[in-house]
Amino acid sequence: MQPSHVKYRLGKSYGFQILTYILAFACVVPLIAILFFIIKAGVTKINWHFLVNIPKPVGETGGGIANALVGSILIILVASVIAIPIGIMAGVYLSENRKSRLAYWCRLSTDILQGVPSIVIGIVAYFWLVKPFGKFSALSGSAALAIMMLPIVIRSTEETLKLLPDSLKEAALALGMPFHRVIFKVIIPVGVSGILSGVMLSIARITGETAPLLFTAFGNPYLSTKLTQPMQSLPLLIFNYATSPYNEWHDLAWGASLILLVWVLFLNIFTKIVTRKWKVQL
Amino acid sequence: MESTVIKSRNFNASFGSNHVVKNVNIDIPRNHVIAVMGPSGCGKTTYLRCINRMHELIPGASSSGEMKLNDEDVYQMHPIFVRLKIGMVFQRPNPFPNLSIYDNVIAGYKLNGIKLPKAERDRIVEHSLTRVALWNEVKDSLNKKGSFLSGGQQQRLCIARAVAMEPEVLLFDEPTSALDPISTSTVEELFHELKVNYTLIIVTHNMQQAARVSDKTAFFFMGELVEYDDTKIMFTNPKDNRTQNYITGRFS
Amino acid sequence: MVTRSDLPLRVINSTPEAILKAKKRARRSFRQIRTENVFKRTLSIMGLVIIILVLGILLTLVVQSLPSIKALGLKYLWSKVWDPVQDIYGAWPFLLGTLLSSFLALIISIPFSIAVAIFLGEYHPKGWLPNFLKNTVELIAAVPSVIYGFWGLAVLVPIVRSFESSIGVEPVGVGIFSSSLILAVMIIPYAASLGRSMIHLVPSHLKEAAYGLGATRWEVIRSVVLPYTKSGLFAGILLSLGRALGETMAVTMVIGNTSLIPKSIFAPGNTMASVIANEFTEADKPVYLSALIELGLVLFLVTVVINLIGKKIIDRFTNE
Ligand SMILES: Nc1ncnc2c1ncn2[C@@H]1O[C@H](COP(=O)(O)OP(=O)(O)O)[C@@H](O)[C@H]1O
Ligand SMILES: [Mg+2]
Numbered sequence: 001m002q003p004s005h006v007k008y009r010l011g012k013s014y015g016f017q018i019l020t021y022i023l024a025f026a027c028v029v030p031l032i033a034i035l036f037f038i039i040k041a042g043v044t045k046i047n048w049h050f051l052v053n054i055p056k057p058v059g060e061t062g063g064g065i066a067n068a069l070v071g072s073i074l075i076i077l078v079a080s081v082i083a084i085p086i087g088i089m090a091g092v093y094l095s096e097n098r099k100s101r102l103a104y105w106c107r108l109s110t111d112i113l114q115g116v117p118s119i120v121i122g123i124v125a126y127f128w129l130v131k132p133f134g135k136f137s138a139l140s141g142s143a144a145l146a147i148m149m150l151p152i153v154i155r156s157t158e159e160t161l162k163l164l165p166d167s168l169k170e171a172a173l174a175l176g177m178p179f180h181r182v183i184f185k186v187i188i189p190v191g192v193s194g195i196l197s198g199v200m201l202s203i204a205r206i207t208g209e210t211a212p213l214l215f216t217a218f219g220n221p222y223l224s225t226k227l228t229q230p231m232q233s234l235p236l237l238i239f240n241y242a243t244s245p246y247n248e249w250h251d252l253a254w255g256a257s258l259i260l261l262v263w264v265l266f267l268n269i270f271t272k273i274v275t276r277k278w279k280v281q282l
Numbered sequence: 283m284e285s286t287v288i289k290s291r292n293f294n295a296s297f298g299s300n301h302v303v304k305n306v307n308i309d310i311p312r313n314h315v316i317a318v319m320g321p322s323g324c325g326k327t328t329y330l331r332c333i334n335r336m337h338e339l340i341p342g343a344s345s346s347g348e349m350k351l352n353d354e355d356v357y358q359m360h361p362i363f364v365r366l367k368i369g370m371v372f373q374r375p376n377p378f379p380n381l382s383i384y385d386n387v388i389a390g391y392k393l394n395g396i397k398l399p400k401a402e403r404d405r406i407v408e409h410s411l412t413r414v415a416l417w418n419e420v421k422d423s424l425n426k427k428g429s430f431l432s433g434g435q436q437q438r439l440c441i442a443r444a445v446a447m448e449p450e451v452l453l454f455d456e457p458t459s460a461l462d463p464i465s466t467s468t469v470e471e472l473f474h475e476l477k478v479n480y481t482l483i484i485v486t487h488n489m490q491q492a493a494r495v496s497d498k499t500a501f502f503f504m505g506e507l508v509e510y511d512d513t514k515i516m517f518t519n520p521k522d523n524r525t526q527n528y529i530t531g532r533f534s
Numbered sequence: 535m536v537t538r539s540d541l542p543l544r545v546i547n548s549t550p551e552a553i554l555k556a557k558k559r560a561r562r563s564f565r566q567i568r569t570e571n572v573f574k575r576t577l578s579i580m581g582l583v584i585i586i587l588v589l590g591i592l593l594t595l596v597v598q599s600l601p602s603i604k605a606l607g608l609k610y611l612w613s614k615v616w617d618p619v620q621d622i623y624g625a626w627p628f629l630l631g632t633l634l635s636s637f638l639a640l641i642i643s644i645p646f647s648i649a650v651a652i653f654l655g656e657y658h659p660k661g662w663l664p665n666f667l668k669n670t671v672e673l674i675a676a677v678p679s680v681i682y683g684f685w686g687l688a689v690l691v692p693i694v695r696s697f698e699s700s701i702g703v704e705p706v707g708v709g710i711f712s713s714s715l716i717l718a719v720m721i722i723p724y725a726a727s728l729g730r731s732m733i734h735l736v737p738s739h740l741k742e743a744a745y746g747l748g749a750t751r752w753e754v755i756r757s758v759v760l761p762y763t764k765s766g767l768f769a770g771i772l773l774s775l776g777r778a779l780g781e782t783m784a785v786t787m788v789i790g791n792t793s794l795i796p797k798s799i800f801a802p803g804n805t806m807a808s809v810i811a812n813e814f815t816e817a818d819k820p821v822y823l824s825a826l827i828e829l830g831l832v833l834f835l836v837t838v839v840i841n842l843i844g845k846k847i848i849d850r851f852t853n854e
C-alpha cells in the first residue's frame with residue numbers, strides 16, 4: 001500500500017473526527033444562548049415586588065407573578081400527591097410481578113403513557129374533569145400533570161427495586177414478615193434514593209408543562225388558591241404574556257421565564273448530583 | 283426421650299417441570315444438629331427451603347406431600363406462622379443494609395411492628411448476640427450499620443437475628459461457604475451451643491463439616507434421600523454404596 | 535402431584551385447626567395477614583389503574599372524535615380547507631404542517647445528535663469535557679418548551695426574518711422553518727443519549743479486529759460501529775420524531791398559526807398540536823371541537839406506534 005494512500009485515509013479520519021467534535025459541541029450553543037438571553041432579559045425584572053405582587057392590567061408598569069408562583073406550587077403539589085403513591089405502588093407491582101400478564105400490559109401502558117403528547121393529556125383531562133363540572137379548575141390541571149408524572153415514577157421505582165438483591169427480600173420473609181411490611185420497611189427504605197430521584201425528575205418534567213394546563217387550569221389573572229377554580233401557573237403565564245403584544249407583559253414573561261428555568265434546571269442538576277452520589281441507576 | 287420436630291412424608295418439590303426433590307421421608311429429632319449433604323444440584327437447598335415455605339416464593343415452583351412441624355402440617359398453616367417458628371440463615375450473610383446492628387437483631391420484631399418495651403428489646407439484643415458469641419465484639423458499636431462488620435460477623439449477626447425470634451427450628455443453607463476458615467470454625471462452634479434450645483438443620487457440601495458438627499446426617503443424591511442415619515454410622519459404615527462413593531470421594 | 539404453586543398473588547387460606555393452634559399470636563398476626571392480602575390486591579389494582587388510564591385516554595379520544603368521523607368521514611384527513619366559520623373542515627394543512635416541520639427538524643438535528651453520540655460513545659467516553667457535553671445535552675431536554683417558544687419568538691424569529699429577506703422570500707419570520715429549527719434543538723438529546731448508550735454496547739473485539747487489519751478510526755466507526763448500532767440509532771431517531779410530532783408550545787409560538795396550506799418551508803402554518811392548542815377553547819360547534827379532537831386521536835395513535843416500535847427495537851438490541 002502506498003504511503004500517500006495511508007496518508008489520505010488518515011487525513012480523512014482526522015477530518016471526520018474534527019467534524020464530529022464541531023457538530024457535537026455546536027449542540028451546546030443553543031442552550032448557552034437561551035440561558036444567556038433569558039438571564040439577561042429576566043434578571044433585571046426580578047425583585048421582591050415582582051415575587052409578591054400579581055400582574056397589573058395592560059398599560060401599567062410593575063406588577064409581579066405571585067399568582068403564577070403560588071399556582072404552580074399548588075398545582076404541582078396536588079399532582080404529586082396523586083401521582084407519587086400510585087406510581088410507586090404500580091412500580092412495586094411491576095418489580096414484584098415480572099412475568100404476569102397484567103404486569104406485561106401495565107408495562108406496555110407505562111411505555112405508551114410516556115410517549116403521549118402532552119396536549120392530548122390536556123384534551124382528555126378536559127373531558128374527564130372540566131366538562132362534567134362545567135368549569136376550568138386547578139384540580140383538573142393537577143390531574144393532567146399527575147398522568148404525565150406517572151410513567152417516570154413507575155419506571156424509576158421498578159428499575160430501582162429490580163436491582164435490589166433477592167436475598168434482601170428473602171431475609172425479611174424468612175423472619176415471618178408479611179409482604180406489605182417487607183415492602184414498606186425493607187424494600188422501599190433500601191431503594192429510597194432511586195425512587196426519590198425518579199420523583200424529583202418527574203416534578204422537574206411537569207413544572208414546565210404548559211399544554212396540559214391550557215384547557216384545565218386555564219390561567220387566572222388574580223391570585224387564587226381554590227383548587228376548584230381556574231388557577232395561574234408559571235408556564236401558562238409565560239405563554240399568555242409572551243404571545244401578547246404588550247411590552248410590559250413581555251417583561252413579566254421574561255422574569256417568569258428566568259424563575260421557571262432556574263427552578264427546572266436546579267431540580268435536574270440536583271437530581272443528577274444526588275443520583276451520582278447515591279450511585280443510583282435510572 | 284427424643285421427640286420429632288420435623289416430619290416429611292413423600293415430599294416432592296419441582297421448578298416447573300423440573301422435579302428436583304423426590305419422595306423424601308425423614309424424621310428430625312428435637313435438639314439435634316442434622317447435616318444435609320450431597321453433591322451440588324442434588325436438591326439440598328430446595329428441600330431446606332420447602333421446610334419453611336420459602337420455596338414457593340419462586341415463580342413456577344411447586345411442592346407436594348407432607349411436611350409436619352410438631353404434627354401440624356406446615357402447608358396448612360399460613361407461611362408467616364411457619365417462618366416465625368422455623369428461622370433461616372442463608373448462604374451469603376444478608377443483614378439489612380439500612381438498619382443498625384441493634385435493629386438488625388430485633389428486625390423480626392421491629393419490622394413486624396411488634397412493640398416491645400426498651401428493656402425487653404435490650405435484653406433480646408444482648409441475649410441473642412451473646413448466643414452467637416458476637417456481643418463482646420459489637421457491644422460498643424450497636425448503632426453502626428450491620429454492613430460494616432466482617433463476613434463472619436455478619437453471618438453471626440444473621441444467626442442472632444433468627445435466634446431473636448425464638449424459633450423451634452433453625453435452617454442453615456451452607457452457612458459457612460462464603461466465610462474464611464476462622465469465621466467458619468467460630469460459626470461451627472455455635473452449632474453445639476444452639477442445639478440446646480433449637481433444632482438445627484444444616485445444608486453443607488463439605489463432608490468434614492458434616493462430620494464435625496452433626497448428630498445425624500442425611501445424604502441427598504439427585505433429588506432423593508439416599509440415606510439418613512447417625513453421623514457416626516454414615517461416615518464409618520454407610521449402607522448405600524452411593525453414600526459410600528460420595529464419602530470416599532468417588533464422585534464430584 | 536398436588537401443586538401448591540403459590541404465585542405471589544395467591545391468597546393462602548388457613549384451616550380452622552391451624553387457626554386454633556396459633557391462637558397466641560393469632561390476633562395481631564391475622565390482622566397482618568389480612569393487611570397483606572389487601573396490600574397485594576391494592577398493588578395489582580394500581581397496575582390495573584395504569585392500563586385503564588391508557589384505555590380511558592384512547593376511549594375518550596375515540597368517543598369525542600365520533601361526531602367528526604361521522605360528519606366528515608375519512609376524507610377529512612386530506613381535505614385541504616379549514617374554515618370553521620363556514621363549517622368546512624379539512625385536516626390536510628395541519629398534517630402537512632406537522633410532517634414538514636417534524637421531518638425538517640429531524641433532518642437538521644440528526645447530524646448533531648449522531649455527532650454527540652459518536653463523540654461520547656466512541657471518541658471520548660470519559661473525562662470532564664465529555665461529561666460536560668453529556669450533561670449539557672441532557673439539560674436541553676429539561677428546558678420547558680414554553681421557554682424555547684418565547685426565546686424563539688424573541689431571538690430566532692428576527693434572525694430568520696433577515697435570513698428570509700436576504701434570500702428573497704417573503705420575510706415573515708414565523709413559520710414552518712422557524713419551528714423546525716427550534717424543534718431540531720429540542721429533540722437532539724433523545725437520539726443523542728440513546729445513540730451513545732448503543733455505541734457503548736459495541737463489543738470491543740469487533741473494533742479491535744478492524745484496527746488489527748489497519749483500519750483508521752473513521753473506517754472503524756463507519757464500517758463497524760455505525761453498522762452494528764444502526765437499529766439502535768434508528769430507534770433513537772424514531773423517539774426524536776415522536777417528540778417532534780407531539781411538541782406543542784414551542785411550535786405554537788413560532789409557527790404563525792394559519793390554517794392555509796403552507797406553500798414553502800418558510801411559510802407560516804399550523805401543526806396538529808398547535809391548532810388544538812389555539813382553537814380548542816374557541817371551538818363552539820360540536821363538529822368543530824370534535825374535528826380538533828380527531829387530530830388529537832391521530833396524534834396519539836401515531837406517537838404510540840412510533841414509540842412502541844422504537845422501544846421494541848431498543849429491547850431487541852439491548853437483549854442481544
Ligand atoms: N430458582 C430456580 N429456578 C429453577 N430451577 C432451580 C432453581 N434453583 C434450583 N433449581 C434447580 O433445582 C436443582 C436443585 O437445586 P438446589 O436445591 O439449589 O441444589 P443444591 O442446593 O443441592 O446444590 C438444580 O438442578 C437446579 O437446576
Ligand atoms: Mg444449594
